[in-house]
Amino acid sequence: MVNFGKRLMAEQVEEWKEYYINYKLMKKKVKQYVQQNRTNGKDRQQVLKEFSRMLDDEIEKVVLFILEQQGQLASRIQELELQRAAVLETSDISQVSKLRESYREVGRDLLKLLRFVEMNATGIRKILKKFDKQFGYKFTDYYVSTRSNHPYSLLQQVFKQVGIGAVVGALSRNLAFLQEHEGSYLSIYDHPTAIVKDPVIGQINASVNKLTHSTNFLEFLGHHALIVPEDANIQGPTEDHAGDETYHFMSLLLNLANTFLYMVNTYIIVPTADDYSVSLGAAATVCGVIIGSMAVAQVFSSVYFSAWSNKSYFRPLVFSSIVLFMGNLLYALAYDLNSLTVLLLGRLLCGLGSARAVNRRYISDCVPLKIRLQASAGFVSASALGMACGPALAGILQVKFKIYSLTFNQNTLPGWIMAVSWLLYLIWLSISFKEPARDDTGDCDASQNNSTSHHGDNSDMENGLNQPLLLDTKERDDEDIEECDDSEEGSNDSRRPANSIGEAYRLLTPSVKVQLLIYFMLKYAMEILLSESSVITNYYFKWSTSTVSVFLAILGLTVLPVNAIVGSYITRLFEDRQILLGSEILVLIGILLSFKVTSYYSVPQYITSALITFVAAEVLEGVNLSLLSRVMSSRLAQGTFNGGLLSTEAGTLARVVADATITLAGYLGQNLLLNVTLLPSLFICIASLIATVCTFNSLY
Numbered sequence: 001m002v003n004f005g006k007r008l009m010a011e012q013v014e015e016w017k018e019y020y021i022n023y024k025l026m027k028k029k030v031k032q033y034v035q036q037n038r039t040n041g042k043d044r045q046q047v048l049k050e051f052s053r054m055l056d057d058e059i060e061k062v063v064l065f066i067l068e069q070q071g072q073l074a075s076r077i078q079e080l081e082l083q084r085a086a087v088l089e090t091s092d093i094s095q096v097s098k099l100r101e102s103y104r105e106v107g108r109d110l111l112k113l114l115r116f117v118e119m120n121a122t123g124i125r126k127i128l129k130k131f132d133k134q135f136g137y138k139f140t141d142y143y144v145s146t147r148s149n150h151p152y153s154l155l156q157q158v159f160k161q162v163g164i165g166a167v168v169g170a171l172s173r174n175l176a177f178l179q180e181h182e183g184s185y186l187s188i189y190d191h192p193t194a195i196v197k198d199p200v201i202g203q204i205n206a207s208v209n210k211l212t213h214s215t216n217f218l219e220f221l222g223h224h225a226l227i228v229p230e231d232a233n234i235q236g237p238t239e240d241h242a243g244d245e246t247y248h249f250m251s252l253l254l255n256l257a258n259t260f261l262y263m264v265n266t267y268i269i270v271p272t273a274d275d276y277s278v279s280l281g282a283a284a285t286v287c288g289v290i291i292g293s294m295a296v297a298q299v300f301s302s303v304y305f306s307a308w309s310n311k312s313y314f315r316p317l318v319f320s321s322i323v324l325f326m327g328n329l330l331y332a333l334a335y336d337l338n339s340l341t342v343l344l345l346g347r348l349l350c351g352l353g354s355a356r357a358v359n360r361r362y363i364s365d366c367v368p369l370k371i372r373l374q375a376s377a378g379f380v381s382a383s384a385l386g387m388a389c390g391p392a393l394a395g396i397l398q399v400k401f402k403i404y405s406l407t408f409n410q411n412t413l414p415g416w417i418m419a420v421s422w423l424l425y426l427i428w429l430s431i432s433f434k435e436p437a438r439d440d441t442g443d444c445d446a447s448q449n450n451s452t453s454h455h456g457d458n459s460d461m462e463n464g465l466n467q468p469l470l471l472d473t474k475e476r477d478d479e480d481i482e483e484c485d486d487s488e489e490g491s492n493d494s495r496r497p498a499n500s501i502g503e504a505y506r507l508l509t510p511s512v513k514v515q516l517l518i519y520f521m522l523k524y525a526m527e528i529l530l531s532e533s534s535v536i537t538n539y540y541f542k543w544s545t546s547t548v549s550v551f552l553a554i555l556g557l558t559v560l561p562v563n564a565i566v567g568s569y570i571t572r573l574f575e576d577r578q579i580l581l582g583s584e585i586l587v588l589i590g591i592l593l594s595f596k597v598t599s600y601y602s603v604p605q606y607i608t609s610a611l612i613t614f615v616a617a618e619v620l621e622g623v624n625l626s627l628l629s630r631v632m633s634s635r636l637a638q639g640t641f642n643g644g645l646l647s648t649e650a651g652t653l654a655r656v657v658a659d660a661t662i663t664l665a666g667y668l669g670q671n672l673l674l675n676v677t678l679l680p681s682l683f684i685c686i687a688s689l690i691a692t693v694c695t696f697n698s699l700y
Contacts, residue, residue, distance in 0.1 A: 021124065292531070320353040535666075
């Protein structure tokens, strides 16, 4: 990935060059402050005052230029409206087409302005993040809260594009009107494109949506998977490490099939785990250990699979399939062997076969950027579908028969079904998977070579942008010298990925830690709800295994429609951090409603509270991972100990703790199980809410 400072220099509009923020100067100033602070302990308040004034000046320069350009565009549209009245009185189609082209020219200039605003907004965010990380002070919290909420805020002009919406609206309305008018004079044979929506409007709308942090369903799911980085939609084609030559559709399909099967494997035993433990002479609440043992092993498997994916994708998937086949075989045989130990060993092996780190890494490394959003959405959809299909499949396995000495019933059939599934998957994998060519030249030299390549004319025409400005020799030399020093941490090895959990932990800012805490909380709450559902519903409502399976399947099926609504509509109305806070409050409400506070516990209370908790947690997971990708260090976007691994470990640990809580609470009696297991969820949720409020301004 080309660093932002170099991209900013390369993509500047030449005649506007002096109006961009001086990112390079501010970056050097931050380094200077850090050095002065180390050598002579320069007064911190003085540093904050100086840097605030510098940033204010840069933002003012940008904003005044934006306002000037908005005024010019508005004046041009006003002049064209005067011409429009005269042209429409005639039947001269050539004049209508000429006028329409003039509006299009205004649209192309508006696209340039939108790109200008976007680049400067990105620069402001990055320099604030750089200051916080290098100077060790929450400057962003102070600066954003004081500048964005002030009645004379210049920052709002950059991030909210005050006034641009009016220009976009006027331009869109006039182009649409001219298109209809022109179409009334021409037949489709004379002008086939007359009935097609003007492409300039589509480009403008896309730019405005991207600029205002609006997102669509695919982008929402992409961030949900923690695969697509925040800046992926503004990177040029030369910045994409995964080229078309490394992409193989069948391999991607196999990768997604692995994701789906693993989620089915995880949740297919949930409706029957309590019955299985009772049949082996254990308490029903031992189901927590049975379900959680898979997560225990996954804590370790995630690390070695992430490291293995640095060298290969095929071999880890083969190993995963073999281990999962063996684990499910042991799970099925435990009934006839009457051994809880064999049962737990089988689940541990299933956890050791978790290749989700490989699944994420394959999409990130081997799928071209142009379809990576779709692949990331496929990853989330496969997970959600597997989560729903697992319990649903368990619900239809209500049969019992024997073949020789082997028993097939609702307890063992999940193991047999999954063992056969993984065996068939292994055969398919061996035949169809193509190991992509590895590119180990991802150093600064390679990045520099990539950054010198030019965008083609067609690409520029499609995006409505000018050709990137070539740097003069001196500027290019300066940038090449500093390129490896132009990332978030600003040191010569700042592009190097973290090499250990400890090093990755040291890269975590308070904002990132809070997002990981939120992820832990939501996974804990969901695991408590799902894992104890069979025990709770049987104790209070006498639900059968089939009823529990249907209930869990319905919960799982809510994932995609809820994410579609959030990704397509809710994120257009609210900021991610607002949705985050609102979702946490809803999770808290769902947990509070789940408590048994009277002598009678009703089915409507249980179902309502479960739906609120589960749906709110799903919404929370999407915006949480989206924000996590935004605030996390660029060094955690690659290597073994990456952001995906950290989030997976946080979620897996939450599941382990939740399942252990269920088993331990079982010793107090099933009548206390519900309230005892909900108490930790309540406390963790309150803690995450407080932490979110404390770091709210840094999630900008």
